[in-house]
Amino acid sequence: MKEMVNIYVMGKLYSVPVGLTIMNAMEFAGYKHIRGCGCRAGFCGACAVVYRIKGDNELRFALACQTAVEENMYIASIPFFPTQKAQYDIKDIKPTEQIMMQLYPEIYSCIGCNACTKACPQNLKVMQYVAQAQRADYAACAEESFDCVACGMCSNRCPAGISHPLVALLARRLNGKYIMPKSAHLEDRANAIAKGDFIDALEAIAGKSIDQITELYNHREIEKK
Ligand code: FES
Numbered sequence: 001m002k003e004m005v006n007i008y009v010m011g012k013l014y015s016v017p018v019g020l021t022i023m024n025a026m027e028f029a030g031y032k033h034i035r036g037c038g039c040r041a042g043f044c045g046a047c048a049v050v051y052r053i054k055g056d057n058e059l060r061f062a063l064a065c066q067t068a069v070e071e072n073m074y075i076a077s078i079p080f081f082p083t084q085k086a087q088y089d090i091k092d093i094k095p096t097e098q099i100m101m102q103l104y105p106e107i108y109s110c111i112g113c114n115a116c117t118k119a120c121p122q123n124l125k126v127m128q129y130v131a132q133a134q135r136a137d138y139a140a141c142a143e144e145s146f147d148c149v150a151c152g153m154c155s156n157r158c159p160a161g162i163s164h165p166l167v168a169l170l171a172r173r174l175n176g177k178y179i180m181p182k183s184a185h186l187e188d189r190a191n192a193i194a195k196g197d198f199i200d201a202l203e204a205i206a207g208k209s210i211d212q213i214t215e216l217y218n219h220r221e222i223e224k225k
Helices: 021-026 098-103 105-109 116-117 126-132 137-145 153-155 166-180 182-196 199-206 211-220
Strands: 004-009 012-017 048-053 060-063 074-078
Touching: 004 021, 012 021, 021 074, 048 199, 098 105, 105 126, 116 153, 126 137, 126 166, 137 166, 137 211, 153 166
Parallel strands: 004 074
Antiparallel strands: 004 012, 048 060, 048 074
């Protein structure tokens, strides 16, 4: 007999096996994820949930696919809501101070409450990376926000209406295109792909069975360190 815990999903009580993730526990309880579920591996940010543990007034935030259920967890999943995405072409902008003012002016209304950082299921220093974006320190903002999965929990809590993941995305794009040194071998490889150098090899793989591909993968040449 498996050990069970009691959880509440949208206010309804369920008994579910210990050790399940919130996502799997909801499915065990009969929920079918149509939205609020994507990669199931902590990368896509689709599965944000809020929860409280009975008797504790702290509101907690988590990715349902990455967080195990606990006894007396009251869980609600967050429906999708749009964040404000600025329109720009990365080729037409530059990593200046003005560009954030122009595209995401609301970041300068940050009141420093730190609710964004407290809401981040990835434990990122969200308020800090927004401050770096304010100062046009895009390299630091890109580094600090690197693990953002854009679940939107920070924006959900922000009294200033900041779209933190999109601000961070802009900083990472500016950083990648204009600040980081150019990767020559990546450019060479991208040009070779564009020229069609790999079409024959890809077609040969596409014509193989799953077993043949598995065999090839298991005996692939591995780059030496
Ligand atoms: S389903 Fe993608 S992060 Fe949870």
